[in-house]
Amino acid sequence: MVVDYLIVGQGICGTMLSWFLRKEGKSFLVIDEARNDTSSKVAAGLINPVTGRRYSYSWMADILLPFAESSYTSMEAELGLKFFEKKNLIDFFPSPNARLAFIETMNEREEYLNSYPDQNHFNQFFDYEFGCGEIRPVYTAHLSLLLPTWRSKLHEWNSLREEPFEFEHLVLKDGSVSYHDVEAEKIIFCEGATGEFNPFFEKIPFAPNKGQAIIIEAADLPGEHVYKRGQLLVPMAKKDHYWVGASYQWKYEDAQPTQAFLEQVQTLLNNWIKPSYRIVAHLAAIRPATLERRPFVGLHPQHDAVGIFNGMGTKGTSLAPFFANQLVQNLVHGLPITPEADIRRFSRILSK
Ligand SMILES: Cc1cc2nc3c(=O)[nH]c(=O)nc-3n(C[C@H](O)[C@H](O)[C@H](O)COP(=O)(O)OP(=O)(O)OC[C@H]3O[C@@H](n4cnc5c(N)ncnc54)[C@H](O)[C@@H]3O)c2cc1C
Numbered sequence: 001m002v003v004d005y006l007i008v009g010q011g012i013c014g015t016m017l018s019w020f021l022r023k024e025g026k027s028f029l030v031i032d033e034a035r036n037d038t039s040s041k042v043a044a045g046l047i048n049p050v051t052g053r054r055y056s057y058s059w060m061a062d063i064l065l066p067f068a069e070s071s072y073t074s075m076e077a078e079l080g081l082k083f084f085e086k087k088n089l090i091d092f093f094p095s096p097n098a099r100l101a102f103i104e105t106m107n108e109r110e111e112y113l114n115s116y117p118d119q120n121h122f123n124q125f126f127d128y129e130f131g132c133g134e135i136r137p138v139y140t141a142h143l144s145l146l147l148p149t150w151r152s153k154l155h156e157w158n159s160l161r162e163e164p165f166e167f168e169h170l171v172l173k174d175g176s177v178s179y180h181d182v183e184a185e186k187i188i189f190c191e192g193a194t195g196e197f198n199p200f201f202e203k204i205p206f207a208p209n210k211g212q213a214i215i216i217e218a219a220d221l222p223g224e225h226v227y228k229r230g231q232l233l234v235p236m237a238k239k240d241h242y243w244v245g246a247s248y249q250w251k252y253e254d255a256q257p258t259q260a261f262l263e264q265v266q267t268l269l270n271n272w273i274k275p276s277y278r279i280v281a282h283l284a285a286i287r288p289a290t291l292e293r294r295p296f297v298g299l300h301p302q303h304d305a306v307g308i309f310n311g312m313g314t315k316g317t318s319l320a321p322f323f324a325n326q327l328v329q330n331l332v333h334g335l336p337i338t339p340e341a342d343i344r345r346f347s348r349i350l351s352k
Pocket of ligand 1: 008009010012013014032033038039040041042043044045047164166190191192193194210212213245285286287309310311312313314316317319
């Protein structure tokens with residue numbers, strides 16, 4: 001089999017990369033083992049321009065959000081699948097200081113942060129003492145719908161192998177690679193958190209962290225917004241189902257859900273939401289985060305048939321569309337990659 005690109009991984013990165021390569025008329029084969037505990041399968045798929053306790057604006061939010069919106073809506077149209085929604089976020093302030101921080105940031109800059117006129121509007125559903133504000137636009141991309149739909153397309157085109165990728169079978173040639181019976185111009189690794197063990201890229205500063213979330217069913221909650229009070233409460237694609245999370249753990253023994261997180265979320269929910277709810281699942285995965293919180297995008301400085309598209313951290317749904325397109329434009333037309341994301345910023349480390 002001869003293809004232009006061999007792609008390892010079909011999380012949000014491998015999905016967006018293959019989507020944009022197809023737009024350029026390039027052929028590819030995706031290798032992905034079917035695992036359930038991967039970051040894209042556990043994520044809420046939230047796209048939020050605001051981050052942290054000080055309500056800072058996320059890196060490149062002004063560029064990434066419109067690009068994500070146009071990419072996901074054109075995928076919806078072409079795939080005949082509704083998976084992308086605008087769900088502005090109602091932030092219930094956990095303390096008077098948080099309220100103050102929100103108002104200060106809102107007064108400094110006009111985008112994204114807004115006061116909510118009727119402060120009692122959510123009283124019927126939530127307990128909140130210190131008021132609320134609205135962050136908009138915020139979107140959710142339901143990856144639980146997008147990923148399997150794209151996967152069945154890949155199956156249909158004979159462009160997917162469901163198996164673990166094994167490095168010992170990869171042969172680098174002069175300007176191309178081979179893997180078993182496959183000949184490709186280049187191989188691009190989109191392996192998520194397992195990328196830190198990739199022999200080509202193990203020296204770059206991955207800083208993986210574990211995230212957990214709970215899925216609840218709550219028929220009487222209003223599903224038109226995302227809500228936040230300490231944790232996020234995100235309406236899911238399935239009716240009356242909400243995603244609640246997440247944790248950020250840099251020290252962990254394994255990638256399994258923990259009783260401590262479950263209890264912490266139950267306590268929060270019992271003090272926050274008024275309608276009854278039922279816990280239906282508890283999920284955990286390792287996020288492919290990086291030390292400087294910037295993605296890894298581009299070709300290896302020493303092996304130009306080997307590339308990486310990884311390091312999305314907490315923001316895969318926002319970052320992946322823009323940087324997948326940028327990587328494809330780089331591969332096909334030689335256009336530059338944003339320096340903060342370009343893997344060549346690690347040329348020295350990768351050349352040792
Ligand atoms: C609890 C939690 C909540 C999150 N919430 C959000 C959110 O709301 N919004 C947001 O933007 N981000 C969120 N994230 C982060 C987001 O999930 C990641 O940034 C993103 O999913 C990373 O995608 P990826 O494609 O790089 O990796 P992955 O999703 O891990 O995909 C990698 C794929 O490669 C495959 N693979 C790896 N190695 C091999 C191999 N050797 N052989 C074959 N296949 C292989 C895996 O099976 C997998 O399918 C969250 C993460 C967690 C854990």
